[in-house]
Amino acid sequence: MPAKPVRVVVTRRLPEPVENRLKGLFDVQLRDDDTPMSKAELVAAMQEAEVLVPTVTDQIDAAMLAQAGEQLRLIASYGAGVDHIDVASARQRGVLVSNTPGVVTEDTADMAMALMLSVTRRIPEGLAMMQRGQWSGWAPTALLGGRISGRRLGILGMGRIGQAVARRATAFGMQIHYHNRRRVAAETETQLGATYWEDLDEMVKRIDILSVNCPSTPDTFHLMNARRLKLMKPTAVIVNTARGEVIDENALVRMLRAGELAGAGLDVYEHGADVNPALRELGNVVLLPHMSSATEEGRIEMGEKVIINIKTYADGHRPPDQVVPGVM
Template identity: 55%
Template sequence: MSEPLAATSRRVEGKARVIVTRRLMPDIEQRMSQLFDVRLNDDDHPFTRGELVDVMNDCDVLVPTVTDTIDAAMIEGAGERLRMIASFGAGTDHIALAAARARRVVVTNTPGVFTDDTADLTMALMIGVMRRMREGTRIVRHGEWRGWGPTGMLGRSLGGKTLGIIGMGRIGQAVAHRARAFGLQIVYHNRRPLPESVERMFGAEYFADVDGLLAQSDIVTLHCPKSAATHHLLDERRIALMKEGSVIVNTGRGDLIDQEAMIAALESGHLWAAGLDVYPDEPVVDPRLIAHPYVITQPHIGSATEEGRTAAGMKILANIQSWADGHSPPDRVIEGYA
């Protein structure tokens, strides 16, 4: 039996029992408490698997985040009371969707609200690594700066470089829109080409083959979902295909890159730099990445704005309320039954 949860229970007769695995924005928690019988995670600790199993037997609606793995065994073993999983975040790779469908559990997510925020951070990482901002900040803070000089702290220009975007969905296109303003040439890989009119808008060239895109790109940024097909999409072989001295930016999922292969390429100089917001073993970040002067490491903050997190919370409220009222939620991921 797992330890009791450090959580607040607010029972309101006749209302859906909702358990939230992490803290949400205060206004969202307040409104959720008004609408539903809510149990909140007051100390914001990440739930263990045992805790998730316990709460799934004690709620009508579970509100997990993308860091909560809800596997098939957990869904199959959940009590009959569980009817909905209203996930915070756009990704659904952490939820066993087939098992949810089999149990007739409705699954929803919060698509679209983090697009601009994640694209902004992607550009920030791109600019940061190209202009050596991590190293510059360090030498100023440590009192090592000796003043301006013609050859001091030389980085690289963005203008004229080729940006390879792997995954041209909402976020990939938002990155392309921003990148064009910085004078980057856009090439992209997607499951299928974008409409010709959209390609013209971005001045983008489609590559059906990832290998070909890598060979052409000075900077590669990843915006594809986590799946069996994309696990270690950039492996040792593909990283070797990249241009000597190229750059990787990843605000997608940590498992998209073979981390050992990337570190080896950074240490050999084949890769010049990397800007990373996600990692395969979060919250653990490999010390070699932290130590590398040309690697910027951020703590998974792609969606971390007040506006974005509030908008996601509003989507969760709307999804749960719609389901509770007997309607199909607007952000339904799979076919389920209320």
Template identity: 55%
Template structure:
């Protein structure tokens, strides 16, 4: 790898001030001082003469854009962990490395998932809206009845860092842990979270009360949770999704919520962000959040620091530590 004293870096979105300042010290930065993602044409023009691209999860880095990149572009240093918005095969074909930022938002994402696990069965969003409406008539023995979480079974799809962190939190609330994963975890990890493994997702769905989605989005997980699997979760089941909206068949989920096929859902992600289906907005049995599971000051700064480290190590002629390898998803 060639050594670059001051690589030219295109950053697609505004980052925390301290991160942007540090990048300007180290690199020749072309920042896009905007809150919305740039158009594909504008982005293509900017990366025609760049060494590094720093995109976010809302930037579609597809084969067309990668093919249009100039010969200097040799690193896509993603600001975030998920890379389903990047065509990894197209990047490999152009000999462009891709890095991400694993581990920096584990606790924040797990905290948000746990908040939704509590909020949905206990109807916190409905209760808050009732108080704000001015129509609350006071305490009553049958008012705002929800479901107890202690003693319930939580199924986790995707038992990586975040899934394991959710399991540890849920155990503290007396929730039994079940999980489905591409590969079974080592016994010592299973024991640490007292988790039961299910090789078949369908088998797990019939046993659990709550489902937390924490796997990457890729071809094999697209619409992994469809109408049939929602029915397996059952009328007293709850779905929590802080991963990617496309993992769930959203129209099927809406129908399941409307028809009482499942009891409720907590969603931090949606199929067509930032657009949210108005039918979801009108449903009382769903808690909706604006993709904010990782939205802490600490996580945003730690993500930026990992991006900087990946660029610096690559510019020094070494393999970046967080390179996304083939088969990552």
């Protein structure tokens, strides 16, 4: 194999083992600062690279792709989601797009369960009390939460992550309900003890906790809008580890303030890092900084998938995780 045959530009700092592997295999330009590239920097990178390795923080639209160099042939995205890339425009320009599916399934499902427990058992309130030195001892009525055993869990999106959440929730004694674009196999339903709801409205009326696990598409934008949120029980909790724009955040804030929902656990937000300030003021909300996939093992596995996609492309073959418009 020729030494370092492909010019690769990476847009963010990656785990050291991943960067070392990239340096050993390709002619790679790494990012020194762990900050997102500006739009101008991204365009400059696409004018230089044969392979661009962006992350979910890099918005790559049609106008930017139109300025890419003729040598750009692959966008090997570091992450499972590709809603930050105009895949159709890339394809029209002869640029392949790949991602890293399946790697963060278990990590994200773990975090969904952590958020459910954090909200229903009021864990952040107890932690804050201990850190402030305000705990004076056990009391029969202090920090009363609710058990999740026996509760109805509604899963919005029954793909890899949704099914992983269902497996965990079953172990906690929860009843599994789900809504999905397509009904899963009967065998999977039986294994999970899951009830399918074709009508999302009917499901959200009945469940106690809703876990959002669907991708971001035009069809899922504000899928949980004001009207649908109002169908939920006032005792219900909503957890989102998928994409922030699936929920109408302003409507969610209004309902949480009014006591029309019991709580929320959020790891993603409608406007990314520009988090609605009102969410920080609510005591019945647990907020995390988009860390569901943040395990060392998961991030290194993501990097290995990126490397396999680049290496397969460099060898003249289709990347195993190529994203095809219309199949997403």
